[in-house]
Amino acid sequence: MTKQRTMDPLLLIGTIIILATLLTWILPAGRFQRVRDAHSGRMFVVPGSYQLVPRNPVSPWGALTSIPTGLAEAADVVFFTLLGGAAITVVEATGAIGGFLNLLLLRLGHRPVLVLGITSILFLVGGASDNMYEEILAFLPLLCVLTRRMGLDSVMALGVSVGTASVAAVFSPFNTFTLGISQPMAELRLFSGFAFRSVFFVLALGIWGGYLAWYARRCRVPAEAISAAEAEGAKAGSWTVRDLVVLLVMNGALVVIVLGGIFLGWGLREFSAVFVLLAVVAGMCGGLGWRGTMQHFAEGLRRMALAASLIGFARAISVVLANGLILDTIANALFSPLRHLPQGMSAITMLVSETILAFPMPSDSGRAVMSLPVLLPLADLLGMSRQMAVIAYQYSGLVSNLMTPTTGALLAMLVIAKVPFGKWLRFMAIPFVLLFALAVTAMVAGVRLGVQ
Numbered sequence: 001m002t003k004q005r006t007m008d009p010l011l012l013i014g015t016i017i018i019l020a021t022l023l024t025w026i027l028p029a030g031r032f033q034r035v036r037d038a039h040s041g042r043m044f045v046v047p048g049s050y051q052l053v054p055r056n057p058v059s060p061w062g063a064l065t066s067i068p069t070g071l072a073e074a075a076d077v078v079f080f081t082l083l084g085g086a087a088i089t090v091v092e093a094t095g096a097i098g099g100f101l102n103l104l105l106l107r108l109g110h111r112p113v114l115v116l117g118i119t120s121i122l123f124l125v126g127g128a129s130d131n132m133y134e135e136i137l138a139f140l141p142l143l144c145v146l147t148r149r150m151g152l153d154s155v156m157a158l159g160v161s162v163g164t165a166s167v168a169a170v171f172s173p174f175n176t177f178t179l180g181i182s183q184p185m186a187e188l189r190l191f192s193g194f195a196f197r198s199v200f201f202v203l204a205l206g207i208w209g210g211y212l213a214w215y216a217r218r219c220r221v222p223a224e225a226i227s228a229a230e231a232e233g234a235k236a237g238s239w240t241v242r243d244l245v246v247l248l249v250m251n252g253a254l255v256v257i258v259l260g261g262i263f264l265g266w267g268l269r270e271f272s273a274v275f276v277l278l279a280v281v282a283g284m285c286g287g288l289g290w291r292g293t294m295q296h297f298a299e300g301l302r303r304m305a306l307a308a309s310l311i312g313f314a315r316a317i318s319v320v321l322a323n324g325l326i327l328d329t330i331a332n333a334l335f336s337p338l339r340h341l342p343q344g345m346s347a348i349t350m351l352v353s354e355t356i357l358a359f360p361m362p363s364d365s366g367r368a369v370m371s372l373p374v375l376l377p378l379a380d381l382l383g384m385s386r387q388m389a390v391i392a393y394q395y396s397g398l399v400s401n402l403m404t405p406t407t408g409a410l411l412a413m414l415v416i417a418k419v420p421f422g423k424w425l426r427f428m429a430i431p432f433v434l435l436f437a438l439a440v441t442a443m444v445a446g447v448r449l450g451v452q
Contacts, residue, residue, distance in 0.1 A: 024324025071312030084138035089300025094286025127165030131177035173197035307412035314408030354396035
């Protein structure tokens with residue numbers, strides 16, 4: 001029996017960088033005019049301003065320098081991944097989480113679907129309310145331990161966390177991040193279209209939750225097949241007052257992060273600072289001492305180094321496309337055909353075009369600034385509501401969050417969970433088809449109902 005070979009994530013990203021570089025020599029260069037919005041400070045595309053410009057193909061040396069440039073541009077996410085992972089490593093070293101998992105498994109281990117449901121609530125709320133994504137990196141090692149002790153593989157840890165958060169974010173009627181960017185751009189009231197979105201939000205969560213429950217029942221290893229070490233680990237140890245204090249500190253830090261993000265406008269830098277403070281306080285409360293805390297913090301940095309680097313490497317792809325002046329060309333080619341289609345087909349094509357654009361531009365904010373100034377005037381010309389253009393942009397997150405290898409954070413999560421990209425795609429195939437079909441249905445229904 002031959003061993004199945006898997007695609008190394010660095011090799012995958014490197015291959016895409018090379019392909020992107022070759023495209024800068026093949027595709028015509030073009031550029032939209034951009035203006036800075038005085039209120040938000042963002043640069044926006046001027047609709048109808050696309051024009052061809054002299055070629056600027058990226059050289060092999062330019063492709064190489066795009067990697068450190070990508071790392072620099074993604075610095076906030078890279079350092080958040082490093083510091084968040086290091087902090088959770090310190091918390092894990094105190095034994096508090098292991099004790100809690102033992103308690104949870106001893107009480108509810110015979111009901112894995114219930115355990116997974118309870119665990120996924122955090123990520124559902126975080127994704128639906130504030131587009132939770134990179135923050136998940138810090139929790140994956142713990143989730144992998146949890147799913148392994150229940151006889152499930154690490155792909156379920158990814159499904160419960162990034163899968164649940166992403167599905168909730170994409171279909172959410174109250175996503176403060178994506179709707180906070182896109183609806184003001186479309187001159188729509190924030191959270192308008194709430195009732196329409198809520199219907200498909202519930203349907204999407206039903207599809208995703210049903211799939212996770214089916215997968216958990218189908219793929220769970222029987223109790224007698226779990227290794228003796230794992231079984232012993234689930235029974236050993238006791239939960240102490242010190243463990244309780246450490247967990248209270250960790251959850252307190254998470255509450256501070258959520259409240260800071262919602263009410264103080266905090267970003268990843270402030271979140272990273274909270275994680276550094278969490279590491280120090282949890283280590284001291286957990287009995288590790290100064291030396292032990294710093295040793296485990298350093299171990300966490302080493303553990304997360306590759307995952308954090310992948311985020312910057314993936315950003316290099318967008319750097320190459322932008323430097324080669326073909327990113328605007330790709331966007332213009334995707335959205336130009338909409339002018340000649342009937343409304344129903346235009347709505348579907350709008351969603352497909354946004355989805356395709358998510359491959360070279362996985363950033364939700366970057367894709368909004370690039371695509372919506374082009375889509376919104378087209379929607380006006382077609383007699384389609386601007387709300388539907390916003391929904392098409394929001395639903396394209398299915399690909400950018402869950403499927404495209406140009407999303408560095410996703411590759412980092414796969415590395416942490418030790419799940420090959422191909423295995424993740426196989427896991428996502430069925431729910432992605434169902435959820436994308438639901439998104440297409442929503443686009444057609446929204447046009448026919450005249451959702452505003």
